[in-house]
Amino acid sequence: MEDDRGMGLLVTSYKDIYFINVYANLDFKPVNPPLLGFISKFVSHLRHRHDAKNIIIAGDFNMDRRMDDNPRFAKKGTYPTNDFFNAILDMGFYDCVRKQISKPIQTFRPVKGNFPWELDHMFCTKELYDCLKRINVQNTEELSDHNPIIADFDY
Numbered sequence: 001m002e003d004d005r006g007m008g009l010l011v012t013s014y015k016d017i018y019f020i021n022v023y024a025n026l027d028f029k030p031v032n033p034p035l036l037g038f039i040s041k042f043v044s045h046l047r048h049r050h051d052a053k054n055i056i057i058a059g060d061f062n063m064d065r066r067m068d069d070n071p072r073f074a075k076k077g078t079y080p081t082n083d084f085f086n087a088i089l090d091m092g093f094y095d096c097v098r099k100q101i102s103k104p105i106q107t108f109r110p111v112k113g114n115f116p117w118e119l120d121h122m123f124c125t126k127e128l129y130d131c132l133k134r135i136n137v138q139n140t141e142e143l144s145d146h147n148p149i150i151a152d153f154d155y
Helices: 034-050 065-069 080-090 096-100
Strands: 008-014 017-023 054-060 093-095 120-125 132-137 149-153
Touching: 008 034, 017 034, 034 054, 034 080, 065 080, 080 093, 080 120, 093 096, 096 120, 096 132, 096 149, 120 149
Parallel strands: 017 054
Antiparallel strands: 008 017, 054 120, 093 120, 132 149
């Protein structure tokens, strides 16, 4: 699924693990979350039509929970980015990075400024989360302005 706002999702599988790969344009506003609706729809489809228990949602969300503290991204007293990520957790997913890294970690190096944005994320279902042995955010300055999240599951 892609649309003209630069947002895209790719759903694929390997054996009994399903992957929802995410790309969200930075202009995307989580207050009116079409992305969340699509993710929810695909998760529901995988669970009901494929009896999927092992699902990973990962990619470049171009959103950081700390954006809610910045008036450029959120009106004072609102929490659209946190609401977005909390909705994913409410669907029964777990934040893979937070399992081993408690504070935000830089996954994006902006051209302007030096704020350590965590724009890339990985979530998985409980079954996979319990098998997560190691998570690493690797610095790949020579390849991209984003650092990939690499997870090792003992599955």
